[in-house]
Amino acid sequence: MLDLLPYIALILAGLRYNLLIAASAFLAGFAAAAAALVLSLSSPAAARLVAAASRAVRGVPPLVLIAATYWLLLPALGLPSDALLACTAALAVRTAAFQVQILRAAASAVERGQLEAALALGLSEREAALHVVLPQSTRFALPALFNELSSLLKESTLGLAVGVLDALARTRLVSIATGYSLVWMLAAGLLVYAASWAVLRLSRLLHRRLAVPGTLGAGVVELWR
Amino acid sequence: MEVVLEAVGLVKRFGSFKALDGASISLRGGEVKALAGPNGSGKTTLLKCLNLLLRPDAGSIYLEGSEVTAPGVDARHVRQRVALVFQEGYLFSHMTARENVLFGPLKVRRLPRAEAEALAAEALEAVGLDRSLWGLYPAQLSGGQRQRVAIARALAMEPAVILYDEPTSNLDPLGAEEVAAAIVELAKRGVTSLVVTHDAALIAELGAEVCLMSRGRVALCGRLEELPALAEAAGDGELARFARALAGRLGKARVVPVAAR
Numbered sequence: 001m002l003d004l005l006p007y008i009a010l011i012l013a014g015l016r017y018n019l020l021i022a023a024s025a026f027l028a029g030f031a032a033a034a035a036a037l038v039l040s041l042s043s044p045a046a047a048r049l050v051a052a053a054s055r056a057v058r059g060v061p062p063l064v065l066i067a068a069t070y071w072l073l074l075p076a077l078g079l080p081s082d083a084l085l086a087c088t089a090a091l092a093v094r095t096a097a098f099q100v101q102i103l104r105a106a107a108s109a110v111e112r113g114q115l116e117a118a119l120a121l122g123l124s125e126r127e128a129a130l131h132v133v134l135p136q137s138t139r140f141a142l143p144a145l146f147n148e149l150s151s152l153l154k155e156s157t158l159g160l161a162v163g164v165l166d167a168l169a170r171t172r173l174v175s176i177a178t179g180y181s182l183v184w185m186l187a188a189g190l191l192v193y194a195a196s197w198a199v200l201r202l203s204r205l206l207h208r209r210l211a212v213p214g215t216l217g218a219g220v221v222e223l224w225r
Numbered sequence: 226m227e228v229v230l231e232a233v234g235l236v237k238r239f240g241s242f243k244a245l246d247g248a249s250i251s252l253r254g255g256e257v258k259a260l261a262g263p264n265g266s267g268k269t270t271l272l273k274c275l276n277l278l279l280r281p282d283a284g285s286i287y288l289e290g291s292e293v294t295a296p297g298v299d300a301r302h303v304r305q306r307v308a309l310v311f312q313e314g315y316l317f318s319h320m321t322a323r324e325n326v327l328f329g330p331l332k333v334r335r336l337p338r339a340e341a342e343a344l345a346a347e348a349l350e351a352v353g354l355d356r357s358l359w360g361l362y363p364a365q366l367s368g369g370q371r372q373r374v375a376i377a378r379a380l381a382m383e384p385a386v387i388l389y390d391e392p393t394s395n396l397d398p399l400g401a402e403e404v405a406a407a408i409v410e411l412a413k414r415g416v417t418s419l420v421v422t423h424d425a426a427l428i429a430e431l432g433a434e435v436c437l438m439s440r441g442r443v444a445l446c447g448r449l450e451e452l453p454a455l456a457e458a459a460g461d462g463e464l465a466r467f468a469r470a471l472a473g474r475l476g477k478a479r480v481v482p483v484a485a486r
Contacts (some may be wrong), residue, residue: 122305
């Protein structure tokens with residue numbers, strides 16, 4: 001049993017790549033989606049552009065996005081083809097395309113009158129979208145956004161295609177070295193499951209922290225407890 | 226006092242419907258006017274045009290002597306000077322009462338925080354909202370409390386005039402009374418106000434000049450006590466019947482049954 005420990009440590013050390021890719025892609029994707037939402041709420045032309053870009057990205061398999069970033073985009077930008085960077089950037093673009101859809105849907109739950117009230121105070125449309133619509137739609141969208149984070153954790157294992165030595169890539173190496181591939185796969189599965197569970201806990205914590213008393217989001221938290 | 230806000234011959238179309246058809250109104254500094262009229266007569270559209278939330282298709286609006294409907298005038302500046310309180314209040318639901326009132330001074334006027342906080346506290350006190358409620362979110366407040374926060378939010382902008390759009394019509398009697406008291410209090414302090422309302426008690430309490438709108442025009446204006454006579458003189462149309470009904474509610478009209486005429 002003891003001689004298996006180094007293998008387990010090897011796989012665990014790979015998990016940090018999954019966490020790093022998922023977390024940074026999620027945050028970068030959210031920032032991009034939030035900016036795209038604010039822009040598209042304040043300009044119809046930007047709205048059309050954002051919708052078209054989102055549709056295009058959502059139609060491409062994530063593996064193709066990662067490969068294209070690694071072999072085409074990064075060299076074209078004059079950057080070194082770094083596997084970790086390529087995987088993170090590609091997944092950030094992919095999740096931004098989904099997150100902007102999620103935020104847009106949630107924005108339609110914000111009272112129109114509140115937007116009018118903000119404009120009537122003298123705010124520009126962009127400021128109103130940023131200060132009034134975005135904070136509320138983000139709260140409404142938290143459960144769906146955290147689904148994205150959970151998906152990213154799993155999609156991050158695709159980094160293996162361009163050479164990221166993540167938990168899954170290491171599991172493959174370990175099963176080749178030791179046999180028992182099914183056992184090792186199950187162990188890696190449990191590991192990723194534990195990470196997903198941590199994401200869920202984080203989501204509930206954040207939801208409770210950010211919930212506005214007496215609103216839609218707060219009601220959901222009550223049901224969850 | 227000189228005229229603070231004046232609209233001349235405003236026209237606003239929505240498709241083929243003329244919501245405003247030559248509406249004119251003026252407010253002197255410190256003056257309080259009530260504006261009533263049948264549903265669909267253009268009251269809300271007039272307020273939104275005065276605030277430049279809507280652009281009138283024709284006509285002119287003068288704010289403190291300068292024309293704001295002229296090309297090149299920044300609508301956002303006008304909106305800061307002409308505050309609008311909506312029928313539903315429309316507080317920002319992710320902010321506490323205090324944050325709602327702070328929002329304008331901080332984000333729109335970009336005042337230093339200490340100054341903005343002093344203004345917000347002053348505004349919340351002016352509308353009589355108990356200090357213990359300042360940290361609550363809109364969903365935790367009653368309708369009357371919410372509407373008073375909305376008034377405080379407008380007041381904290383230190384506007385030249387406040388426009389109210391049926392501020393008491395969605396409230397229970399207690400809430401309506403609280404809101405009416407706040408509006409009357411501000412009016413006494415000299416806040417220039419235009420109050421769109423059908424609330425007879427509020428009109429009576431304001432003791433203000435009443436204007437009546439009909440079909441997109443401000444059709445007649447008069448003191449409260451003149452209303453019955455004006456209603457008589459207005460003949461038999463929709464406006465006259467409306468004026469009689471309103472005067473009747475004010476308890477000062479000789480009500481002539483329509484059937485007897």
